[in-house]
Amino acid sequence: xxxxxxxxxxxxxxxxxxxxxxxxxxxxxxxxxxxxxxxxxxxxxxxxxxxxxxxxxxxxxxxxxxxxxxxxxxxxxxxxxxxxxxxxxxxxxxxxxxxxxxxxxxxxxxxxxxxxxx
Ligand code: AMP
Ligand code: ZN
Numbered sequence: 001x002x003x004x005x006x007x008x009x010x011x012x013x014x015x016x017x018x019x020x021x022x023x024x025x026x027x028x029x030x031x032x033x034x035x036x037x038x039x040x041x042x043x044x045x046x047x048x049x050x051x052x053x054x055x056x057x058x059x060x061x062x063x064x065x066x067x068x069x070x071x072x073x074x075x076x077x078x079x080x081x082x083x084x085x086x087x088x089x090x091x092x093x094x095x096x097x098x099x100x101x102x103x104x105x106x107x108x109x110x111x112x113x114x115x116x117x118x
Pocket of ligand 2: 003004007008009010011048049050098099
């Protein structure tokens with residue numbers, strides 16, 4: 001597990017910055033988004049510093065797989081039948097924290113289509 005001392009989410013994983021934890025295992029940490037845009041809004045992050053989806057490769061892709069396993073587990077544990085998973089990669093897509101993360105959104109009926117791209 002290689003953390004970056006200057007990275008916000010690495011600091012959260014390390015416990016240096018508080019967070020509302022919803023799940024943790026060897027590979028994955030998940031916590032409530034501080035500015036939720038849905039009734040359920042969790043962030044799932046790898047417990048190693050990967051800047052973004054562009055840097056997922058054969059060496060580290062197990063973290064991405066483990067994140068999707070964790071999302072399915074949390075959904076099952078919390079009785080969440082329907083949810084959306086979002087990864088923003090890069091500036092135009094709206095990535096604001098440069099540590100790979102997947103938003104899990106649920107608890108409301110969600111729209112879909114071009115207008116949702118803002
Ligand atoms: P993105 O815009 O895809 O990079 O998502 C970053 C997310 O991190 C945003 O939804 C923020 O609300 C969230 N966020 C930023 N700082 C914190 C924090 N300290 N604790 C929890 N969520 C945070
Ligand atoms: Zn990091």
